[in-house]
Amino acid sequence: MPDKRVYVSPLREKAAAQTRALILAEAEQLFAERGYGRVTVADIAAAAGVASKTVFASVGSKADILDRIVDKAVSLSGYQEAVARILALPTPEAVLQALARGTRAGNETQFKAQEAILKALPVHENGPALWERATAAYRGALHDVAGHLRQVGAPPHRYSVQETADLLWLWFGPTGWRTLVVENGWSWDRAEKVLCQTARAALC
Incomplete structure (x- = not known):
């Protein structure tokens, strides 16, 4: 039986990393300006120019985003x-x-x-x-x-x-x-x- 390998596109991985970085940067800016409690995932998505589901898929919930900012x-x-x-x-x-x-x-x-x-x-x-x-x-x-x-x-x-x-x-x-x-x-x-x-x- 042939070995099935999952192909990972370097370009796709690079684009995903750039999207994560953009989402985190926009979230950090919004949290710093408005405060964590006054910012929604939809706000972060809008600032980053992506859909809310992309935020969840890329970096997780709002709490996950804050954890990444801390790290x-x-x-x-x-x-x-x-x-x-x-x-x-x-x-x-x-x-x-x-x-x-x-x-x-x-x-x-x-x-x-x-x-x-x-x-x-x-x-x-x-x-x-x-x-x-x-x-x-x-x-x-x-x-x-x-x-x-x-x-x-x-x-x-x-x-x-x-x-x-x-x-x-x-x-x-x-x-x-x-x-x-x-x-x-x-x-x-x-x-x-x-x-x-x-x-x-x-x-x-």
């Missing part, structure tokens, strides 16, 4: 490479300067995704789990940085490693950046400078 934001934040560079620095001052620059870059480049996630939390069916999923790696990275600060000379009598990690989250976590840039209208440059100065004054 993409974590992946594209570049936190692993940034933390690796930070953990090689020899002084607390250099560590905090690099941390300010790195977290600014991650939050600025992934701003729409962060807005989409934050605006979804009040109405999402499992907001706490969504936030944990979106921020677990971020918080873990800051804990690693806190431990490194102790190793390179940050005064041990001021704060424990966990307290230092908590303070880094306060200053350099997504809500810290958002408070200054979105809610208070600071520039990213000004926020980076002041957050770095604040952390150095407290930890060095």
Whole structure:
């Protein structure tokens, strides 16, 4: 009996990937602007110029789309490479300067995704789990940085490693950046400078 193989067209696969990317980009934009609860699959389909059934077939439900946005934001934040560079620095001052620059870059480049996630939390069916999923790696990275600060000379009598990690989250976590840039209208440059100065004054 002849072997029947399913032929996969590279062009068709490329077109499908482009459609998925377009749907996710339009959904991210809509979630960030209107809020997750005020956006329907039909809205996403219209923005992407496809049918609603194409959205479901390509990326799934609205909750599935948000999950994909979270995964993409974590992946594209570049936190692993940034933390690796930070953990090689020899002084607390250099560590905090690099941390300010790195977290600014991650939050600025992934701003729409962060807005989409934050605006979804009040109405999402499992907001706490969504936030944990979106921020677990971020918080873990800051804990690693806190431990490194102790190793390179940050005064041990001021704060424990966990307290230092908590303070880094306060200053350099997504809500810290958002408070200054979105809610208070600071520039990213000004926020980076002041957050770095604040952390150095407290930890060095």
